[in-house]
Amino acid sequence: MATRAALLHKAGPDAKFTIEDVTLDPPRGPEVRVKLAASGLCHSDEHLRYGAYDLDWSPCLGGHEGAGVIVDVGDEVTDLEVGDHVVLTFIPSCGKCPPCVSGHSNLCDMGAELFSGVSVYDGTHRFHWQGQGVGQFVQLGTFTPYTVVHQNSAVKIDKSIPLDKAALVGCGVATGFGTGSWAADTRIGDTAVVVGCGGIGMNAVQGFRVAGATTIVAVDPLDWKTELAVEKFGATHRASSMEEARGIVSDLTHNRMADRLAYTVGNGLGSDIETAFSLIGKLGIMVFTSVAEAVARDAKIDLFTLTHYQQQLRGALYGSANPRADIPKLLRLYQQGILKLDELVTQTYTLDDVNQGYTDLLDGKNIRGVILYED
Ligand SMILES: [Zn+2]
Ligand SMILES: [Zn+2]
The missing domain is CATH 3.40.50.720 (NAD(P)-binding Rossmann-like Domain)
Known part of the structure; x- marks a missing residue:
C-alpha cells in the first residue's frame, strides 16, 4: 500500500525529518499491520536525529511511541487479530529467552535486532522509498499512519482506552x-x-x-x-x-x-x-x-x-517494565484515575509538523507532544 512517512536521510545536528511518499508491504509470517491513531514525540527520536545511535542505514523511519488498530495479520500470527487495539512496545517480548522467562522482558534477546532496521522475521524491509528499503527505528516506525511490526512488538489493550493516550505508555510513561x-x-x-x-x-x-x-x-x-x-x-x-x-x-x-x-x-x-x-x-x-x-x-x-x-x-531500560504485563496494568491505573496521562500531553501535531514538535521539545515547551493521525 502507499502511505506517507517522516524519514530521516542522514543524522546530524542540522538533520530534519522529511515527509515522503512510501510503500508498505503486507505483513509476513508473525507480523501485523497497524493503523496508528497517534505517535508520541519521545526524546529518543531526537537522539536518532542528531546521531547518538550511529546507525549506518538510511533512510530511517522514525517514531516508536504508538498505538492503533490491527488491520491485517500475517499467516503465522497467533495471539492477535484484525480489530485488536494495540500499544507498540520498543522492546519486543519473545517470551522464551532467559531475560523473558526470568521476568525481565525489557531485556528480551530480540532486542539485539533493535537497530538492524529490517524485519526480525526475514531480514528484509517492509517500507520502501524510491526503490530503497527504509529502516524502521527500533523495529517500529510510528511517524506514519500505517506500520508493520512483529506480533511480539504489539501489546493488546482494552478497546475502551483512548488510543492517543495509550500510545504514551509504549515508551515514556512505562519508562x-x-x-x-x-x-x-x-x-x-x-x-x-x-x-x-x-x-x-x-x-x-x-x-x-x-x-x-x-x-x-x-x-x-x-x-x-x-x-x-x-x-x-x-x-x-x-x-x-x-x-x-x-x-x-x-x-x-x-x-x-x-x-x-x-x-x-x-x-x-x-x-x-x-x-x-x-x-x-x-x-x-x-x-x-x-x-x-x-x-x-x-x-x-x-x-x-x-x-x-x-x-x-x-x-x-524501559523502567524495568515487562511490557506485556505492565502496559495493561498502567492503563488500568489510568482508567482508575491514579495514573495521569491526559495531563502529560502539552500539544498535538499533524505528521507534517513533526520537526516543529522536536523544536518545541528542545525549546522546553513540551512535556509530551503527540502526532494525531486522521481516522
Ligand atoms: Zn521513547
Ligand atoms: Zn525474549
Missing part, C-alpha cells in the same frame, strides 16, 4: 513510571528525588507517588515543569538545580538525604553523576534512565561512601 517504582524498588514512606522533569521524569514522579514515596522533590531548571510536577503529578517539593535540591533534601530528611533518586534528564551526562549521587543517603538507590552518548565513559562517584552507605547506582 518513567517504572524508574520511580519497579526499577527503584521504592518503599512506602520513601523520600525521592527526580532530576529532569520531561516526558520521562514527570512519570517517574508518578511512579514514586504510586509506589508509596511520601516526599518527592522535582528538579528541573524550567519552573513551569516543576510547578506542573507538584500541581498535577504528585511531587511535594521543587528545585531548579541539584545544588538547590541538596539543601531542600537535607532539611526534609534531617541530613539523612533521599532514599531514591531517578535521573531522567534528556541527555545523560557523566559529569552529573557525582552531584546526583550526593543527594541519596544510606542504602540509597539512584536509577540512571537517561540516554547518554554511545561513546560516553566518564562518571565520577564517591566510592568510599558507596561502600560505607551501601548505595547502588542502577541503569534501567
Whole structure:
C-alpha cells in the first residue's frame, strides 16, 4: 500500500525529518499491520536525529511511541487479530529467552535486532522509498499512519482506552513510571528525588507517588515543569538545580538525604553523576534512565561512601517494565484515575509538523507532544 512517512536521510545536528511518499508491504509470517491513531514525540527520536545511535542505514523511519488498530495479520500470527487495539512496545517480548522467562522482558534477546532496521522475521524491509528499503527505528516506525511490526512488538489493550493516550505508555510513561517504582524498588514512606522533569521524569514522579514515596522533590531548571510536577503529578517539593535540591533534601530528611533518586534528564551526562549521587543517603538507590552518548565513559562517584552507605547506582531500560504485563496494568491505573496521562500531553501535531514538535521539545515547551493521525 502507499502511505506517507517522516524519514530521516542522514543524522546530524542540522538533520530534519522529511515527509515522503512510501510503500508498505503486507505483513509476513508473525507480523501485523497497524493503523496508528497517534505517535508520541519521545526524546529518543531526537537522539536518532542528531546521531547518538550511529546507525549506518538510511533512510530511517522514525517514531516508536504508538498505538492503533490491527488491520491485517500475517499467516503465522497467533495471539492477535484484525480489530485488536494495540500499544507498540520498543522492546519486543519473545517470551522464551532467559531475560523473558526470568521476568525481565525489557531485556528480551530480540532486542539485539533493535537497530538492524529490517524485519526480525526475514531480514528484509517492509517500507520502501524510491526503490530503497527504509529502516524502521527500533523495529517500529510510528511517524506514519500505517506500520508493520512483529506480533511480539504489539501489546493488546482494552478497546475502551483512548488510543492517543495509550500510545504514551509504549515508551515514556512505562519508562518513567517504572524508574520511580519497579526499577527503584521504592518503599512506602520513601523520600525521592527526580532530576529532569520531561516526558520521562514527570512519570517517574508518578511512579514514586504510586509506589508509596511520601516526599518527592522535582528538579528541573524550567519552573513551569516543576510547578506542573507538584500541581498535577504528585511531587511535594521543587528545585531548579541539584545544588538547590541538596539543601531542600537535607532539611526534609534531617541530613539523612533521599532514599531514591531517578535521573531522567534528556541527555545523560557523566559529569552529573557525582552531584546526583550526593543527594541519596544510606542504602540509597539512584536509577540512571537517561540516554547518554554511545561513546560516553566518564562518571565520577564517591566510592568510599558507596561502600560505607551501601548505595547502588542502577541503569534501567524501559523502567524495568515487562511490557506485556505492565502496559495493561498502567492503563488500568489510568482508567482508575491514579495514573495521569491526559495531563502529560502539552500539544498535538499533524505528521507534517513533526520537526516543529522536536523544536518545541528542545525549546522546553513540551512535556509530551503527540502526532494525531486522521481516522
Ligand atoms: Zn521513547
Ligand atoms: Zn525474549
